[in-house]
Amino acid sequence: MKTRMILPLAIITAGMLSLGGCGTKTGTPSEPKSIFDDRSCIDSSMGSVSTGEKAYSPDGNYFTCEIEPYYEGNIGIFNLKTKQLILQIHALPTGYTNDLKGLAWSRCSKYVAVMYHSGMRPGINLYDAQTGELVRLIGSSDGTHFMVFSRDNEWILLSYRGETIDLKLPSGLPPIGKSYK
Numbered sequence: 001m002k003t004r005m006i007l008p009l010a011i012i013t014a015g016m017l018s019l020g021g022c023g024t025k026t027g028t029p030s031e032p033k034s035i036f037d038d039r040s041c042i043d044s045s046m047g048s049v050s051t052g053e054k055a056y057s058p059d060g061n062y063f064t065c066e067i068e069p070y071y072e073g074n075i076g077i078f079n080l081k082t083k084q085l086i087l088q089i090h091a092l093p094t095g096y097t098n099d100l101k102g103l104a105w106s107r108c109s110k111y112v113a114v115m116y117h118s119g120m121r122p123g124i125n126l127y128d129a130q131t132g133e134l135v136r137l138i139g140s141s142d143g144t145h146f147m148v149f150s151r152d153n154e155w156i157l158l159s160y161r162g163e164t165i166d167l168k169l170p171s172g173l174p175p176i177g178k179s180y181k
Contacts, residue, residue, distance in 0.1 A: 036146040036162040041104035043146040044115075045162060048099035056080065059109040062129070071097045075114060077129055089114070089132045091125060102147040104156070105129075107176055113149070113156060115141050124156060124169065139169045152176055 036043065042053045042065075054065040060080065067076035067085070073092025076085050091114045092098055102115035102124075115124045124138035124147065141147070144158035144167060152175045158167040 034159075034163055035157060035165070036148055036159055038148050040107075041146075041148045042102065043162060044099075044101040045145055047145075049102065054078075055103045055105055055112075057105045057109040057129070058107050061109065062086075062105075064103055064105070064112055064129075066100050066103075071099060073098065073114075075103065075112065075127075077112070077132075087129070087132050089127050091116075091127070101141065101145060104147045104149055106149050106171070106173060107151060107153040108173070111135065111173065113138065113147060113171075115144075115147050117141060117143060126171070126173075136172055138171065142167055 039056045040058050042049050042055045049066060051066060051070050054063040056063045057080075062077055063080055064075060064077045067074045067088065073090055073096065075089040075091050077087040077089070078084060079086050089112065098116045098118075100114070101117050102113070104113045104115075105111070106113070110129055112127050112129050113124050114127060116122050123140045126135045126138055127133065128135055138156055141158060144160050146159040146162040148157050149155070149171060150157055153173050154171055154175050156169045156171050157165045158169065160166050
């Protein structure tokens, strides 16, 4: 059974922002129950991603989570060592709200996938983790709540319950070790 811990997102002291912590997936790292038990992604098994949960980049340098104001498409990318915000992705246009359904890092740690179901920008949107630019709309998430990149980076794997792969969408990214010409 997965345990979730939710901690305060930020503490502001003397005008400086420092992270108090974000929720983290825990469990037995050596015995993942499924491909979706991965620290590079966060899911919405409870309906929406819990505020403060974070996904870690596979290269171990960054983490991402939804940041305040919540439900407005604000996704932060943080330096893992310093805990400082280095990039904010605006996944929704100003004035729109939506419940975040999933976040996942690509295996190359260069892209972040953001999943919403309905409303503004439904489906899976792929963002450049260095610039925050929208790279492409991957496609419909079809009501799934779990998302992870395949080991070769070519697919986004989706699941309704996190137990089996129910939907497989092409990421549009080159396989690990290859690049576009």
